[in-house]
Amino acid sequence: MTETTDLLSSFSPSVSDTTSNHIPTTLEPKKQVTKDQSAKLVILSVNDVYDLVPNDHGHGGIAEFATLLEQHKATVPQDVTLLVTLNGDFLSGSEIAERFKGEHIIELMNHLNIDYVVLGNHEFDFGTDELKARMRNSSAKWFGSNVLDSTSGALFEGVVDTEIVDLKDGLKLGVFGVCTEETPTLSFPGNSVKFENIFSTSRRCVDALKAKGADFILALTHLSITQDKRLARQVPGIDLVLGGHDHDPFTMYEGNTFIHKSGQNALWLAKLEFELKRSAKYPERGLVVLPQWSMIANAYLPPQPACQQILYKYMRQMENENDPGKNDCVLATLATSLSTELYADVGFINGGFIRGDKEYSAKSNITVGILKHEMPFPRPAVLVRIQASDLRDALIQHLCKYPQQSGSHPHVSGLRLTIDTHSDPPAITKMVDVNGRPVDMKTELLVATSKFVASGGDGCTSWLKGDILREAAKVHEVVADFMMKKRLLAYPEHEGRITIFE
Structure with missing residues (x-):
């Protein structure tokens, strides 16, 4: 958690374009710095993408989403850290996914330059061998801090446990990710993989990231909203939860932790902006975080030609x-x-x-x-x-x-x-x-x-x-x-x- 002078206990905006400010706080020891620190972070996020073409109302579509993503990437200044996340459930769940075992979405993800993904339960629908093959061909970093090899106890092959992202002025973002423990009953991961407790795993990751100097901690999750809220309550130190699994949009605070989910099928692009500040003169104020966010509808947009060409390459084989x-x-x-x-x-x-x-x-x-x-x-x-x-x-x-x-x-x-x-x-x-x-x-x-x-x-x-x-x-x-x-x-x-x- 971060430090504050004011607190909004809960805020649940509508799913249309929405912005708000919230300055959370923490009782953690204040860091001493010799000069003022200031950094900006922008995260563009989506989750649970199954359908890749617009629905009957003209909403959604991966090539249309590419247009939207490109537009909003272009608005981010070069001195601002930009991350694009996909929060689980994208390899399976459609006719085209069954045909190509997720190969199509990996090529599309690489084209979209997705930075971080977290494993969702449907990533295991085709078995662990297929999943590992898709991960090897992906340019994104895959998080699954609680997903382990059941024999060795090591992290599942190809998975990232924790990550430190250097922001401006020496500030640091810490990232980890967890997947629902219910995956064995929701998919077919087999006996070679096990899913550790999300709460103990998250505490371990938060401690590790704090030890590496993280000032602001992001948890990428593929959990129900109920579990996300419990995670915020039971694991102090998580500032931001970007989730999936639920197919409805959510934006809220649980205590001092900001929680967001972007619905499904790329119907919306979430844009979350954070300004982080720490004063050398007033260290007792701690790290002040000013967030604002918006949900941008993916509706009636022209498809990005390059992305559409990739999609059509696969769809033509299914005609x-x-x-x-x-x-x-x-x-x-x-x-x-x-x-x-x-x-x-x-x-x-x-x-x-x-x-x-x-x-x-x-x-x-x-x-x-x-x-x-x-x-x-x-x-x-x-x-x-x-x-x-x-x-x-x-x-x-x-x-x-x-x-x-x-x-x-x-x-x-x-x-x-x-x-x-x-x-x-x-x-x-x-x-x-x-x-x-x-x-x-x-x-x-x-x-x-x-x-x-x-x-x-x-x-x-x-x-x-x-x-x-x-x-x-x-x-x-x-x-x-x-x-x-x-x-x-x-x-x-x-x-x-x-x-x-x-």
Whole structure:
């Protein structure tokens, strides 16, 4: 933390262009200096980039983001330290990512001259070997101070632990980064990597950076906002948290720590400016930090030609996708097709598997390309044999964060569920089949789902009590096969598969 004469306990601006000043404080010993120190730092930041083309409203797009980034880099004077950060989740989560295992985004990142990234859970979606290969080809520095080799205990190969950045007049910026400990349940890092406690790791890093003379400490994080706020409270010495993982923008103070997240899909560019001052005449004032920040919308901008050329180079290899049929359903009903194709009693998918964030009206043409876009994760479909009581327990685990938005939220076919949210966790008070008959909890059911779910993903460990009987093709391929056979699908607008009492 830094020293101050005034304090704003909390500030949560809107996500439009916003500026504010805040002078935080600390009780740490004051540094003695022989002359006044003054430096300026500008950080341009983005996080959780999956979609690389503008949405239907003209927002987003990586080539358009390149234009925006270039514009704002040009406004930074040469004597000001400039950093560009990408705060996790960019290698995976899209059709193009699945095809090229993140090679495309590395070339785009290098073109954008990203300085620092922090590992996010989706960086491990293709396994550690693919991740290491992408890191070797990247010009950015990758942080993951709590990501270790499980055998040697050393830092994960290619990862930076801490970094000192020399600012003007002898002032120093310290940087470290941490990734969510939930990564093993959110992705597939395998057994060769482990994720240390984010709080103890952060304390170690802050101490190390202070020992190296850091005046101002930046934590790059890929954590939930709840964890970021806990980090600010429990680890004194962190001045700035730039995060990811949440897909909504956040700007706030937690105590004396400034926290910012930039949403997702490069819909905004965050511009954070800090003026740091220390007086030789008045050392008791300590380091005074004057911040201001803005969120600049990436909307209706022309694409940067060079960046667009890189993107199109990869997209051209993915053209000429076939049209497998027409569909007017919400794509979460893919659970129906999974159960049909795998001859299961029940189909299940977690809401976080559907990534397009888009509704499809009646008579929409659903192509293979759309399926890959909506279901980008390279997870095979599996057939699981599980006792009904264990399935019920798994469904309750999937509901544990309700009513908060969560990627674990369940979508089912073959069952009708009634859920009471007045209890904690929510309770399933009624579980019947499609004919309205109560399900015997001792019955064994065949469930079609993704391997991620069957492996206890999202922390829903009751699935592990079942047995995987069969592993099929990737989920989007199974759905495409189903749609090719049907050609035309019709679903009621509201099927009532899950009824929730609040």
